[in-house]
Amino acid sequence: MSPHSTRRTTMRALVLDRPGAPETLRLSDLPVPEPGPGQARVKVEACGLNPVDYQVAAEGHPDWTWPHVLGLDVAGTVDAVGEGVTGVHPGQRVVFHGDLRRPGGFAVYALADTTTLATVPDTIEWAVAAGLPCAGMTAYQAVVRRLVVTAGDTVLVTGGAGGVGGFAVQLAARAGARVITTASARNADRVRELGADEVVDYRTEDVAARIRDLTDGRGVDGVVDTVSPESATANLSLLVHGGGLASVAGRPDLTVVAPFTIAPSVHEIALGAAHSHGDERPRADLSAMLGELLTLVADGHLDPMLSRTLPLSEVPSALGQLSERHVRGKLVYTASG
Template structure:
């Protein structure tokens, strides 16, 4: 099969096409004929250092949509020919290939009214935002929610989920992304490049602060968000924990939630892995019903993924990029 492989830790430019043996599903696994695979920042981040569990060459790609092609021993939860989606285990070979293996327990059937490419835009970013805004923060009609990084993948979905729940949404984004983020459901957008975010949040909330924060930027931003919470507020940290020492103890009494979607494979049991399928089914149903936008920016061919990952690493991509996997000749870049 054709696959985009990494021979050793490195930058996205070192990825190249190769011909690999067709994988054979083990007990409890299925083989998927890949139709589409979503690109995520974790791809280039982990490529730079590699992983101790990888065998070389390694195939990246976590957000896979395709047709079940073969069943491993004991699999009765799905059938050959079904279109499924899943968020994969970063310790294992991924979906930048014509075929991939997955645990049967993490598969979510793709609704018939949702195309494969749109479905592949949803797993990592959509499920992370869903877990943050819906599961952990439980955003609702009486809440004001701050989304730091509202134009990115996770941030854009968080804006949508919070708005869908009836919350007032304040988001940060650069000025040229303001209309995009407002279109996703934000009520106000703060230009983090030209405005003082903390001062503007205080102004917009009459000094009260916000009830919840989804931070997709990093530790410094999450720490600022912690200071902007009203009494009893909650923060979901996607890209880095806040410094709890920034607040005196027993004052605003915040709660902090760390979101680590992929840790369900390495640090949890079967129940948590099965929940990945449940969450993804919920997210895909919302997209299929038109209640959330998959935010598909564009599709790329398999051999264009390295350039797209370089672009993604610049942290200015609006929405999601998805690789459409189609049969083709095997070539190797020099």
């Protein structure tokens, strides 16, 4: 263990005693975790809130021990490092997307695989950094890595006012694509600010019919679906020949597409599975993607969409609001309140 490690033995944390809804979370004192080989202990300055927090909390996970600490997207300062760690040092400003099988960042300290750490520039605030990993990297993987969106493409992003959707709109627009997104009327101006060329009100309009109208019947080159397997399945019919769909919230049913017709490519985005089903290369790629996003933010090319920061005590109610699927942008817990 690093000689720079803290002398504290307990820390404040927001814990889940058993599978349940966000309101069952409670504040408690837990032992300060010690970094093992290849790990760093991070003093948490901010932690992003994501739908996966309440989704996994509802069912629990077989690898959890109780009580469990949620929170995947952590930004803070390295406090100590474990055996064999090189290239990471106490005092370093970092951000990472954690392993949902392990205790997370709704606490004073969190552990991270050092392979996944990205350095946070001094010009970027903690809350901004913590709002990027899950939503930002999911969008980045969908738009940049899987769909390879380029100038001249027409791309549909569902849920453009949300975290993943908002980042996907920005990244697709930055690539030069024509971006169509779904959003409620109250969020129409905001998603246009992010780069959407056309906004379809999913509450009042026939989305498929409207998109065919907007594209003169052609359809779209790519879809980033953030809603559901049913939504992804329906959106397959909007793809042009050779188009691609990136599913964030569940796989579409490919049987609705006749073989050897539009020849779609379907990409399942499972960011966190880099921890559970990947080797060192995809885990290191988490750091690389985060580095790209941090650079875009630092250079003013990406809006981090930070909508609200909150203290640890307000995280349960904020996760409840997030579960209603009407939160715009990113909510982030900050140690400073």
